[in-house]
Amino acid sequence: MKVGSKHQSAEMRRQQILSAADLVLIDVGIEDFTIDQVAVRANIAKGTVYKYFKSKDEILAELSTKAVSLLLQTFQQATAKHNRSIEKLKAICWAAYRYYQTHNTYHELLAYIERPEFDINVQGYIKISQSIQDFCESIVIEGQKKGEINPTLNPQLLVRVIWATNIGVIQFVQTKQKLIQNIHETPMDEVINISVQMMASGIVNDKKD
Amino acid sequence: MKVGSKHQSAEMRRQQILSAADLVLIDVGIEDFTIDQVAVRANIAKGTVYKYFKSKDEILAELSTKAVSLLLQTFQQATAKHNRSIEKLKAICWAAYRYYQTHNTYHELLAYIERPEFDINVQGYIKISQSIQDFCESIVIEGQKKGEINPTLNPQLLVRVIWATNIGVIQFVQTKQKLIQNIHETPMDEVINISVQMMASGIVNDKKD
Amino acid sequence: MKVGSKHQSAEMRRQQILSAADLVLIDVGIEDFTIDQVAVRANIAKGTVYKYFKSKDEILAELSTKAVSLLLQTFQQATAKHNRSIEKLKAICWAAYRYYQTHNTYHELLAYIERPEFDINVQGYIKISQSIQDFCESIVIEGQKKGEINPTLNPQLLVRVIWATNIGVIQFVQTKQKLIQNIHETPMDEVINISVQMMASGIVNDKKD
Amino acid sequence: MKVGSKHQSAEMRRQQILSAADLVLIDVGIEDFTIDQVAVRANIAKGTVYKYFKSKDEILAELSTKAVSLLLQTFQQATAKHNRSIEKLKAICWAAYRYYQTHNTYHELLAYIERPEFDINVQGYIKISQSIQDFCESIVIEGQKKGEINPTLNPQLLVRVIWATNIGVIQFVQTKQKLIQNIHETPMDEVINISVQMMASGIVNDKKD
DNA sequence: TATGAATGAGTGTTCATTCAT
DNA sequence: AATGAATGAACACTCATTCAT
Numbered sequence: 001m002k003v004g005s006k007h008q009s010a011e012m013r014r015q016q017i018l019s020a021a022d023l024v025l026i027d028v029g030i031e032d033f034t035i036d037q038v039a040v041r042a043n044i045a046k047g048t049v050y051k052y053f054k055s056k057d058e059i060l061a062e063l064s065t066k067a068v069s070l071l072l073q074t075f076q077q078a079t080a081k082h083n084r085s086i087e088k089l090k091a092i093c094w095a096a097y098r099y100y101q102t103h104n105t106y107h108e109l110l111a112y113i114e115r116p117e118f119d120i121n122v123q124g125y126i127k128i129s130q131s132i133q134d135f136c137e138s139i140v141i142e143g144q145k146k147g148e149i150n151p152t153l154n155p156q157l158l159v160r161v162i163w164a165t166n167i168g169v170i171q172f173v174q175t176k177q178k179l180i181q182n183i184h185e186t187p188m189d190e191v192i193n194i195s196v197q198m199m200a201s202g203i204v205n206d207k208k209d
Numbered sequence: 210m211k212v213g214s215k216h217q218s219a220e221m222r223r224q225q226i227l228s229a230a231d232l233v234l235i236d237v238g239i240e241d242f243t244i245d246q247v248a249v250r251a252n253i254a255k256g257t258v259y260k261y262f263k264s265k266d267e268i269l270a271e272l273s274t275k276a277v278s279l280l281l282q283t284f285q286q287a288t289a290k291h292n293r294s295i296e297k298l299k300a301i302c303w304a305a306y307r308y309y310q311t312h313n314t315y316h317e318l319l320a321y322i323e324r325p326e327f328d329i330n331v332q333g334y335i336k337i338s339q340s341i342q343d344f345c346e347s348i349v350i351e352g353q354k355k356g357e358i359n360p361t362l363n364p365q366l367l368v369r370v371i372w373a374t375n376i377g378v379i380q381f382v383q384t385k386q387k388l389i390q391n392i393h394e395t396p397m398d399e400v401i402n403i404s405v406q407m408m409a410s411g412i413v414n415d416k417k418d
Numbered sequence: 419m420k421v422g423s424k425h426q427s428a429e430m431r432r433q434q435i436l437s438a439a440d441l442v443l444i445d446v447g448i449e450d451f452t453i454d455q456v457a458v459r460a461n462i463a464k465g466t467v468y469k470y471f472k473s474k475d476e477i478l479a480e481l482s483t484k485a486v487s488l489l490l491q492t493f494q495q496a497t498a499k500h501n502r503s504i505e506k507l508k509a510i511c512w513a514a515y516r517y518y519q520t521h522n523t524y525h526e527l528l529a530y531i532e533r534p535e536f537d538i539n540v541q542g543y544i545k546i547s548q549s550i551q552d553f554c555e556s557i558v559i560e561g562q563k564k565g566e567i568n569p570t571l572n573p574q575l576l577v578r579v580i581w582a583t584n585i586g587v588i589q590f591v592q593t594k595q596k597l598i599q600n601i602h603e604t605p606m607d608e609v610i611n612i613s614v615q616m617m618a619s620g621i622v623n624d625k626k627d
Numbered sequence: 628m629k630v631g632s633k634h635q636s637a638e639m640r641r642q643q644i645l646s647a648a649d650l651v652l653i654d655v656g657i658e659d660f661t662i663d664q665v666a667v668r669a670n671i672a673k674g675t676v677y678k679y680f681k682s683k684d685e686i687l688a689e690l691s692t693k694a695v696s697l698l699l700q701t702f703q704q705a706t707a708k709h710n711r712s713i714e715k716l717k718a719i720c721w722a723a724y725r726y727y728q729t730h731n732t733y734h735e736l737l738a739y740i741e742r743p744e745f746d747i748n749v750q751g752y753i754k755i756s757q758s759i760q761d762f763c764e765s766i767v768i769e770g771q772k773k774g775e776i777n778p779t780l781n782p783q784l785l786v787r788v789i790w791a792t793n794i795g796v797i798q799f800v801q802t803k804q805k806l807i808q809n810i811h812e813t814p815m816d817e818v819i820n821i822s823v824q825m826m827a828s829g830i831v832n833d834k835k836d
Numbered sequence: 837t838a839t840g841a842a843t844g845a846g847t848g849t850t851c852a853t854t855c856a857t
Numbered sequence: 858a859a860t861g862a863a864t865g866a867a868c869a870c871t872c873a874t875t876c877a878t
Binding site for chain 5: 457462463464465466469
Binding site: 529530532533534535571575576578579581582583584585586587588589590591608609612613616617619620 | 655656658659735738784785787788790791792793794795796797798799800802817818821822825826828829
């Protein structure tokens with residue numbers, strides 16, 4: 001029988017459970033994520049979890065919203081230090097890299113909740129995802145206005161490509177590390193670096209007036 | 210009691226099981242992949258499966274080797290028609306895109322076996338992956354020799370970046386389609402196209418002598 | 419924290435809980451009857467329920483007492499309009515039919531508490547059931563005195579038979595409706611009617627002096 | 628780990644499980660009927676149960692089919708010894724009484740599978756139920772032809788009334804025994820007897836030609 | 837006295853793996 | 858070698874009951 005720690009505020013309990021869920025996700029990944037483990041890590045009974053969340057999937061949905069919120073925040077902070085749009089975009093790529101180094105199971109989480117079978121409402125997640133897209137687009141548009149970025153490129157499309165490219169590289173770096181032979185001879189930061197440089201050189205406005 | 214196909218050579222049995230497993234994977238995906246279904250499709254008893262494979266994960270590991278082998282093959286065919294190195298690399302990117310469109314459950318498979326918890330030896334998979342890397346590297350090196358590709362780039366690193374970028378874009382296209390708002394306004398082939406162009410322009414040797 | 423209705427007398431609280439339980443039972447049936455819902459409907463805390471009732475089953479037991487009390491009341495009203503004993507008995511049968519049409523979850527309740535595993539004391543229920551039996555018996559005895567009912571019949575036994583027959587027919591009508599083929603060709607009221615007629619003709623005193 | 632008793636025929640295992648389920652049902656009733664208990668009683672693992680039955684409800688459906696089959700059989704045997712239709716009907720009533728004395732939880736079972744939420748196919752059960760109805764109707768029709776039964780009565784309706792009446796009386800006798808005060812002063816067989824007599828006198832053809 | 841957060845045993849169901857035949 | 862019946866741990870989720878406040 002568990003004792004103590006009663007009479008926390010409901011919101012704190014939710015956060016406590018969410019934190020435990022976060023740890024479990026990091027530990028074992030989505031595939032082996034179980035409510036039992038969440039309860040154990042939160043040091044509460046399994047039933048208690050269900051007092052605060054309707055289902056396992058609801059926890060996961062909420063976790064994903066937190067994840068992308070944090071990512072957006074990270075992007076905002078990372079870009080604040082820069083003035084030039086291209087530098088801002090570079091900073092975003094590096095921020096994403098560092099973010100997923102710390103929170104690498106979030107990839108699985110996002111893939112999980114984006115599956116068609118997942119029927120929990122993920123409006124929160126979608127909304128923040130859209131905010132990230134908008135945030136990046138606004139940087140591109142600003143850069144085009146200031147003549148820093150090639151104005152013939154479609155901002156929306158461009159952001160999608162940058163985003164996809166960057167995520168792809170990050171995932172590659174993370175998952176292939178243990179598999180590819182001679183991997184230690186490949187400095188992973190350098191892979192990111194090249195990728196970022198490539199992106200930058202691909203979008204720069206080389207027709208200065 | 211099953212009849213017929215008894216007393217095949219051990220290797221043939223393995224292949225028979227693997228083929229069945231492949232069909233099951235294509236049919237139902239990783240999540241619902243079960244040994245029961247493999248046995249049914251292979252028309253053998255479940256116990257027999259375990260005579261040839263230690264575990265479900267071992268089957269999956271071997272399947273992944275088949276998957277990357279097929280990918281390598283696809284790359285070889287796709288590049289055969291081209292002479293210029295950059296065109297070959299472009300062809301590889303498009304071939305990968307088409308490959309994953311046709312075999313999209315292989316993404317799941319690869320993600321599954323690449324998870325840290327997956328403790329089966331995947332030397333076969335790693336070896337072929339390495340072959341793919343080598344194959345791509347040889348194209349880059351050849352291109353540098355012929356003056357088509359910027360010679361200052363490290364071939365190994367470059368291939369990793371191209372590969373990562375490409376896979377990332379493909380995954381993005383496949384998984385994000387259903388979620389992101391306004392996605393139908395984004396022509397997915399165009400995302401790939403931009404990505405490929407970017408890659409090409411990033412590596413071309415613009416300092417012709 | 420709930421406010422208002424505090425510091426009621428213990429008896430009032432019991433009734434308040436019982437009323438809530440009644441509503442829950444009518445709403446969702448025995449199968450889905452939960453203490454949670456009772457507490458919500460009573461607008462009190464779940465723990466409070468347990469201050470007034472030892473267990474869920476005790477609530478159900480008391481509810482059954484209320485149920486049969488209402489049934490007795492219904493019988494008393496239904497018979498008041500009639501003078502002849504046989505008409506009174508007929509009226510009782512029809513009243514029971516209508517009662518269970520309106521309160522059909524009470525059938526489930528009674529079945530539940532009458533199960534052998536049910537180990538709560540149901541003296542209240544038994545007592546009212548006995549009152550119903552007595553009430554019916556008195557009608558029979560009166561009818562025999564007035565020469566309307568065959569005097570050779572044992573009143574207690576007769577009432578049991580009438581009662582059982584009637585309940586049986588009602589249950590049949592209620593539960594079989596959805597299953598039995600051609601059921602729509604069987605007018606259910608007619609089944610009740612025949613049963614009532616049979617009963618009446620079986621007990622009438624046809625040896626008038 | 629359980630051992631032994633392998634390699635029974637599949638049909639025998641099904642029957643073994645069904646028998647165990649039958650015992651569990653008799654022991655604890657529908658409400659507390661669990662697969663765990665079935666497995667324990669059958670002395671097999673829980674998973675084994677699911678090799679032979681898709682779900683708990685499928686077991687229950689099959690049990691119900693067995694139950695009504697046995698009932699039909701009982702009726703056929705009970706009527707064989709009699710020539711006169713009314714005697715046959717009486718015999719059916721008594722047979723039902725004896726049947727439910729032995730298998731008294733079948734009432735719950737039948738009520739359970741007849742609930743609208745029950746979505747397993749119960750065609751087997753419905754078919755046998757219909758056979759019972761047909762069997763009884765044919766006796767009535769034959770009796771009317773031979774002039775033993777009042778020919779103005781609708782056979783289908785009449786059978787329903789007899790059936791409902793009889794089941795009602797039986798249920799009453801079974802469930803009320805432990806509740807009703809002075810019940811031991813009421814010979815239960817006598818209740819059945821009166822009921823049967825009433826039925827018989829209600830349908831006899833008293834206008835002999 | 838009243839609260840309601842917390843509990844945890846218990847449900848039906850799945851499936852990788854074992855092992856007697 | 859091949860079988861496939863049997864296993865049982867694991868899972869998500871429920872709810873009557875308890876007890877610190």
